[in-house]
Amino acid sequence: DIxxxxxxxxxxASVGDRVTITCRASQDISNYLAWFQQKPGxxxxxxxxxxxxxxxxxPSKFSGSGSGTDFTLxxxxxxxxxxxxxxxxxxxxLPRTFGPGTKVEIK
Amino acid sequence: xxxxxxxGGGLIQPxxxxxLSCAASGFTVSSNYMSWVRQAPGKxxxxxxxxxxGGATSYIDSVxxxxxxxxxxxxxxxxxxxxxxxxEDTAVYYCAREIPDFSGYQNMRDWGQGTLVTVxx
Numbered sequence: 001d002i003x004x005x006x007x008x009x010x011x012x013a014s015v016g017d018r019v020t021i022t023c024r025a026s027q028d029i030s031n032y033l034a035w036f037q038q039k040p041g042x043x044x045x046x047x048x049x050x051x052x053x054x055x056x057x058x059p060s061k062f063s064g065s066g067s068g069t070d071f072t073l074x075x076x077x078x079x080x081x082x083x084x085x086x087x088x089x090x091x092x093x094l095p096r097t098f099g100p101g102t103k104v105e106i107k
Numbered sequence: 108x109x110x111x112x113x114x115g116g117g118l119i120q121p122x123x124x125x126x127l128s129c130a131a132s133g134f135t136v137s138s139n140y141m142s143w144v145r146q147a148p149g150k151x152x153x154x155x156x157x158x159x160x161g162g163a164t165s166y167i168d169s170v171x172x173x174x175x176x177x178x179x180x181x182x183x184x185x186x187x188x189x190x191x192x193x194x195e196d197t198a199v200y201y202c203a204r205e206i207p208d209f210s211g212y213q214n215m216r217d218w219g220q221g222t223l224v225t226v227x228x
Binding site for chain 2: 032034036038042043044045046049050053055087089091092094095096097098099100101
């Protein structure tokens with residue numbers, strides 16, 4: 001199985017900050033990488049697929065990059081509604097595997 | 108508008124069975140890949156199973172032989188039959204609709220609100 005890791009596991013940031021989360025796959029997954037946002041008590045929300053393509057309706061402050069084994073999610077200017085846990089997931093191979101999550105908290 | 112509504116969760120004793128349902132609207136279940144993803148209390152997301160539009164299925168190793176994913180085209184509903192349940196199956200179970208990316212690889216796009224399964228005596 002492909003192992004996904006994320007760093008950091010949590011971070012504290014202020015409104016307006018630029019935030020970057022890193023995701024690494026244990027083997028080459030090309031660009032078959034998705035990002036999800038989850039707020040407490042809610043279902044995950046799909047943000048990005050194909051490593052860098054935003055799903056419709058996702059604001060452009062979110063961006064993704066990377067290919068192969070190393071990927072990043074960037075939030076350009078953090079707003080109050082962005083405080084949540086973010087997960088990466090590879091969909092290159094079965095079983096699909098998620099990273100452990102990065103919790104973005106208010107400083 | 109795409110909507111997914113899960114139901115069927117509850118408290119069940121170890122060794123018991125439960126069937127989860129995911130009623131879909133706004134699209135045709137049989138034309139899409141559909142997945143189940145679970146989340147144990149306070150933990151991360153774990154993919155459980157997928158059913159392809161052609162009907163083939165796949166499972167994570169820990170549920171193989173115990174869980175069965177299926178769909179009812181007439182009801183536009185996805186199911187997860189869970190047998191021989193264990194304490195470690197305790198989780199919120201989400202269904203998700205998948206869509207193809209530019210390469211045709213399927214990725215999760217829409218999610219239901221989840222249904223809680225608690226396996227405990």
